[in-house]
Amino acid sequence: AQTVTQSQPEMSVQEAETVTLSCTYDTSESDYYLFWYKQPPSRQMILVIRQEAYKQQNATENRFSVNFQKAAKSFSLKISDSQLGDAAMYFCAFLAPSGYSTLTFGKGTMLLVSP
Amino acid sequence: GAGVSQSPSNKVTEKGKDVELRCDPISGHTALYWYRQSLGQGLEFLIYFQGNSAPDKSGLPSDRFSAERTGGSVSTLTIQRTQQEDSAVYLCASRQGSGQGPHPHFGPGTRLTVT
Numbered sequence: 001a002q003t004v005t006q007s008q009p010e011m012s013v014q015e016a017e018t019v020t021l022s023c024t025y026d027t028s029e030s031d032y033y034l035f036w037y038k039q040p041p042s043r044q045m046i047l048v049i050r051q052e053a054y055k056q057q058n059a060t061e062n063r064f065s066v067n068f069q070k071a072a073k074s075f076s077l078k079i080s081d082s083q084l085g086d087a088a089m090y091f092c093a094f095l096a097p098s099g100y101s102t103l104t105f106g107k108g109t110m111l112l113v114s115p
Numbered sequence: 116g117a118g119v120s121q122s123p124s125n126k127v128t129e130k131g132k133d134v135e136l137r138c139d140p141i142s143g144h145t146a147l148y149w150y151r152q153s154l155g156q157g158l159e160f161l162i163y164f165q166g167n168s169a170p171d172k173s174g175l176p177s178d179r180f181s182a183e184r185t186g187g188s189v190s191t192l193t194i195q196r197t198q199q200e201d202s203a204v205y206l207c208a209s210r211q212g213s214g215q216g217p218h219p220h221f222g223p224g225t226r227l228t229v230t
Contacts, residue, residue, distance in 0.1 A: 035218055043152075043204055045221035091158065095219070102171060103148055103208070103219055107157040 002027045002094050006106035013082045014114050020067075021077045021109045023092030029053075033095040034068065034075045039108075040088040048090070051075065079111075087113040117141065119222035121207050127228045128197055136192040136225045140209030147190050148219065149182060150206045158206065164190065197229045 003026045013019035025034070036048040051059045051068050059066050063083075067076045079086055092106040120139045128134050140147050149161040160174035164184045175181070179198075184190040194201055204226050208219040 033218070037221075043224050043226075045206065045208070047218050050218050102160055102163050104160070105150075105158045
């Protein structure tokens with residue numbers, strides 16, 4: 001079974017600054033997907049970024065980028081030029097696409113953004 | 116195109132009553148997940164459907180919980196004899212299926228309050 005660990009229950013950042021959210025996972029799979037989801041107070045889960053394990057290049061989406069370290073089983077999210085709208089709960093998630101696979105989430109990190 | 120929809124968006128029920136929560140996945144998505152999110156908590160896996168395979172029910176917390184997926188599309192989560200601890204947001208997600216496929220797409224959730 002896979003496990004996903006987010007060790008930071010809460011993080012704070014000031015507008016325009018950079019923040020990194022941590023995520024580690026444990027799996028015996030070699031092929032899998034990793035995701036970061038954002039959940040604002042509206043409770044709608046929004047995909048922020050995805051990474052395929054076979055790709056060595058780190059994924060980037062505008063101000064969001066990841067540091068994917070497959071050997072260390074680490075998948076951190078960096079948010080650059082933070083904005084007030086980035087304030088939300090962020091969840092790291094693991095999906096093994098081979099066969100019959102559930103989607104495993106970490107417990108989440110609450111990101112607070114101050115002006 | 117249309118996203119994942121869930122109904123009702125909010126449900127208030129009395130302790131001991133049965134409730135049904137509905138999820139309409141994205142057309143063509145063969146995989147469907149149900150999660151429960153208690154206030155301020157992470158996502159607790161409930162059940163996973165993949166095509167015509169037997170569902171993974173390993174996350175259902177008790178025999179009061181059941182789910183079905185008719186015709187490989189719409190899914191209904193039923194909670195019998197509701198208890199106050201069942202109060203939570205119930206989230207549904209769908210994705211294209213096993214193997215290569217995009218990320219799971221989430222619905223807006225149903226907030227269940229048991230009084």
